[in-house]
Amino acid sequence: MTTFTIKSPFGLSKISIEDNGLQKLGAYIAEHHQEARIAVITDNNVAELYHDKIKSSLPNADIFVVEASEKSKSMKVAEALCEDLLEVGFGRNDVVVGLGGGMVTDLAGFVASVYMRGVPYVVVPTTLLSMIDAAVGGKTGVNLGAKNIIGTFYPAEAVLVDQAFLKTLPERELKTGMAEAIKYAAILDASLEEVLMAKKTDYQPILEKCIGAKVKVCNEDLKEGGLRKVLNFGHTLGHAIEFLSHYKLTHGESISIGIVLANQIAQNLGKQTKAHGDRVVEMLKKYNLPTDLPKGMKLAEVIGMVNRDKKMEGEKVTFILSPKMGQYEMVKLTPNELMKYLK
Numbered sequence: 405m406t407t408f409t410i411k412s413p414f415g416l417s418k419i420s421i422e423d424n425g426l427q428k429l430g431a432y433i434a435e436h437h438q439e440a441r442i443a444v445i446t447d448n449n450v451a452e453l454y455h456d457k458i459k460s461s462l463p464n465a466d467i468f469v470v471e472a473s474e475k476s477k478s479m480k481v482a483e484a485l486c487e488d489l490l491e492v493g494f495g496r497n498d499v500v501v502g503l504g505g506g507m508v509t510d511l512a513g514f515v516a517s518v519y520m521r522g523v524p525y526v527v528v529p530t531t532l533l534s535m536i537d538a539a540v541g542g543k544t545g546v547n548l549g550a551k552n553i554i555g556t557f558y559p560a561e562a563v564l565v566d567q568a569f570l571k572t573l574p575e576r577e578l579k580t581g582m583a584e585a586i587k588y589a590a591i592l593d594a595s596l597e598e599v600l601m602a603k604k605t606d607y608q609p610i611l612e613k614c615i616g617a618k619v620k621v622c623n624e625d626l627k628e629g630g631l632r633k634v635l636n637f638g639h640t641l642g643h644a645i646e647f648l649s650h651y652k653l654t655h656g657e658s659i660s661i662g663i664v665l666a667n668q669i670a671q672n673l674g675k676q677t678k679a680h681g682d683r684v685v686e687m688l689k690k691y692n693l694p695t696d697l698p699k700g701m702k703l704a705e706v707i708g709m710v711n712r713d714k715k716m717e718g719e720k721v722t723f724i725l726s727p728k729m730g731q732y733e734m735v736k737l738t739p740n741e742l743m744k745y746l747k
């Protein structure tokens with residue numbers, strides 16, 4: 405078992421990477437929340453695959469199933485879940501468990517943070533993306549027109565990461581998580597390159613290195629005042645691409661293209677060698693991730709979207725570059741400058 409800890413104003417958030425995650429969940433709750441009621445929030449795909457295991461680990465839990473869709477990350481669904489909790493007599497010391505991918509963990513974390521001003525929250529991520537990113541570091545949220553407009557910082561008291569869930573994860577979702585792993589390699593941990601290029605079926609080293617990198621960043625800057633912005637590498641343009649594809653591209657596929665464009669900007673600014681950029685592209689290709697804008701999508705449209713990004717500060721956006729494997733640099737650029745360096 406490998407463990408990490410994030411310090412937050414709400415106390416410690418303990419992340420453990422270990423086998424038999426669902427079984428451990430029951431044991432964890434029995435140890436830390438003996439008398440508590442448990443509400444498991446999950447989506448229909450995960451519920452179908454893991455219902456019996458949830459029941460055997462937490463026989464008395466109420467299970468609330470939302471539709472497996474980004475649309476479930478809404479105030480409407482969050483409110484309905486709060487109503488459900490109230491109906492079953494859920495109180496301040498009872499425990500919300502988020503079991504699923506990032507959609508579920510963002511939603512369940514949000515509900516846990518606002519229901520009765522916050523109840524204990526435990527998370528069991530089931531996608532690679534949620535294991536190495538969404539479930540770690542306490543960002544919760546729901547969408548309101550645009551993504552994550554309403555949300556809180558509320559780190560789960562425990563994050564139980566078990567790679568066994570990845571056995572049932574569709575290939576495309578696995579790829580999406582890999583784009584985030586490549587992000588960590590490019591800006592935070594050069595030693596991930598070798599691990600990712602080896603493409604082994606044991607995810608333990610990938611989980612350890614990626615979670616370790618994110619924990620380090622969150623411990624320095626939980627609320628994204630500074631350093632945490634580095635995690636937006638590939639995301640400023642990636643988010644725009646995801647939106648413009650009408651979500652036909654997954655988050656990871658969009659980020660993959662965003663990373664390639666960020667590298668192009670870095671090279672045109674004289675801050676990255678072509679050899680390093682090519683190495684990153686090689687990693688993305690190893691996992692069949694796209695590296696070009698989809699047909700019909702125009703660069704001007706992508707840059708146009710950046711103007712509406714909630715992370716814009718005045719005229720400029722903090723843009724993250726990767727000068728060398730495992731290293732980052734922040735530059736402030738206007739959308740016009742982004743366009744200039746992409747030509």
Ligand SMILES: NC(=O)c1ccc[n+]([C@@H]2O[C@H](COP(=O)([O-])OP(=O)(O)OC[C@H]3O[C@@H](n4cnc5c(N)ncnc54)[C@H](O)[C@@H]3O)[C@@H](O)[C@H]2O)c1
Pocket residue numbers: 447448449450453472473474477504505506507508510530531532533534537538539540541542543544551552569570571572573574577580655
């Ligand atoms: N809070 C954060 O810091 C943060 C960071 C990154 C992303 N996010 C959010 O995460 C969300 C995306 O998360 P995601 O990529 O995990 O997608 P997701 O939660 O939508 O899951 C993808 C699909 O995989 C299915 N699934 C989940 N686990 C499975 C399993 N073990 N076996 C089979 N199928 C399984 C789901 O039902 C769904 O159909 C977005 O809403 C994004 O905004 C949040």
Ligand SMILES: [Zn+2]
Pocket residue numbers: 537584639655659
């Ligand atoms: Zn991401």
